[in-house]
Amino acid sequence: MNSDLLDGLNPRQLAAVTLAPVPALILAGAGSGKTRVLTTRIAWLISTGQASPGGILAVTFTNKAAREMHTRLAAMLPIDTRGMWIGTFHGLCNRMLRAHWRDAALPQTFQILDSADQLAMVKRVMKAQGIDEERFPPRQVTWAIAAEKEAGRRAGAMEATDEFSRRVRDVYEAYDQQCQREGVVDFAELLLRSFELLSRHEVLRQHYQRRFRHLLVDEFQDTNVLQYRWLKLLAGDDGAVFAVGDDDQSIYRFRGANVGNMAAFEREFHVREVIKLEQNYRSHGCILDAANALITHNAQRLGKTLWTAEGRGEPLRVYEAVTDHEEAGYVVDEVAQLRQEGVRLIDIALLYRSNAQSRVLEHALFAAGLPYKVYGGLRFFERQEIKHALAYLRLVANPDDDGALLRVINFPTRGIGARSIEQLQDAARERGISLWAAACGGHGGGRASGAIGGFVQMIERTRASVAGLALGEIVDAVIDASGLKPHYRTEKEGEDRLGNLDELVNAAAAFDLAAATATVEGDIVDADPAALPALDAFLAHAALEAGDTQAGAGQDALQLMTVHASKGLEFHAVFVVGLEEGLFPHENSLDEHDGLEEERRLMYVAITRARRRLYLTFSQSRMLHGQTRYNVASRFLREIPEALLKPVNASPARHAAGLAGHGFGGGGSGGRSSVAGPSWSAQYGRAPSAPRVTDPAVATIAARAADHPFRVGQNVEHAKFGPGVVVAAQGSGSDARVRVNFRNAGEKELLLAYAKLTAA
DNA sequence: TACCTCCACGTTTTT
């Protein structure tokens, strides 16, 4: 079996899998078989007797990745992987905190706040403190608190230099106290609390350090500071941390990921040898060459070059549209063509930098009758009706959960108005107790306590009635008692919601309690019997794994998503649309530290998603924020060698005549290994240059030749905006811009490469 | 309490 396991690994992969139990850093390029290495390493450690299943901790970022690891491992080893500590950082921390709730100073039934719950809680705290939400937007405060936690800092340890951070510090402190009172934790708190638990409890720390001799980390480049410290703490002096990552695919700095962790790891763990996995099993040569060339423009790299044993394949097809609608039209035509060639829609991806770009594409796809699926929408456990049902369940599990109570105390409406709720909040605040406790105390005041009393009784009656029931039955009974169903039956759009409530019951019935709470020999568990342990586990599951973005899987539909969402996926054909300055790279990134390099890594991720065919498209104009913007082609296009690109535009003449052909017909299908066609600029250089022909590439070349075609003060004429005066001229070459004050259209910034601007 | 209108805002997001 051992030899089977290692069969088919390339030398680098083999070296990584069979590495001695010392800290190791594996630089795993896109498509280099990283997951395989990770899982085979675990299987190898177990099958050679170097580790027991309970002695391994493997951590990932997404539930999907964790599931995949479980699945692959189960296929390799004749063991039950469910009890193994394989999961997300948050999932594993949750597990640890559930086992040691007393030492972590949490109630056994502590609940987990998702981002929306967290924001609501911050708003509540800010309101109680009388803080102006205009000056201190709750979203930003929430974000700042999370950032502090992810850096491992409590409110007391915050250095507050300015007004904003002083406010954040105050809110943070009150927020933490309120969470503690209610027995709830947010996502970052799971990690921070687990970290603090391990640092303060020497016995526990030593237990886990002795137990987990092998710690394997996926997507190491995405770890934040706190996660790194958590790993370091667990590893102790001689834990073998096997870190797999790719600095070139680090695209989550904006949410706290710290690429620096890779270099820090190498240094602090005294990594002797970095193993690079550079053989790519996904893409053809041209695609990899393009990715390699692009990423060499980044200065901050550990260094790595992908290669493939496959052929060079086709060049990358570059299409330049006049408008965003026309760009979408081109994509639709090409997708239809690919489909005719037998490519399945599910194997074609449309990638964009920002979600707003999907609309135009969706319009075109819908009109053309092409089925598509957009990733990144509302997820199952985030739907309103599901959140309401979960709030009832949370109250049953832990009545001190104020957030849950506020959400449903008057939904469906039961005559508890804003005033009674405010009185209840005042009473609770005064006595330092939860809303639930205040409601039970009956000091809500006035007649409103009758309705509130009814609500309290309903919850208590329900809780008593579900004791001893199976999870599915509990969820069913609580939903029944809530009155949500009759409410949604009267709502005209309630059909789907009712269906989703049924689905929630099904999910609960099918919930694999064993997998969620399984322990293996050697686990320390604080086993005080809880009233409803299955419910706690299910609610944690709902918070930590919000469910798939959309149901209806398996359908043959085109895949639409942001580049971020595409990380880790691969497709036969990929369209990267909107490759324009300002969009991709995004303008907001340009003044951020390291912003442009992160954008470039994002582009690197986009390119490396494609197996066989890659389309790069951009548009001269685009509707954004209600007005048309004129953009230049993304610098990333220029950073890819021309020899790898094949322009596929219709010639201007054919365009004008409304013909549908796309540039140079046929060439390049199948296994052609050389790059076809004249170079991009050369091709356009020969295009007819009739007056006012809208051929931006011609303009590009012209602009390159003459640095500043216009001078400040010069009178000019624009085909659309009419006459005007140049008020500013900046940039040079293809980036040359002018600011023109138009007589009728006002002041506008124009990109000379594209604007139809002439001297007047 | 529910609906509607107006206004502000607009990069990426998992847990």
Added chain:
DNA sequence: CGTGGAGGTA
């Protein structure tokens, strides 16, 4: 241009 949140009105 579209959306979503907040606040005002019926």
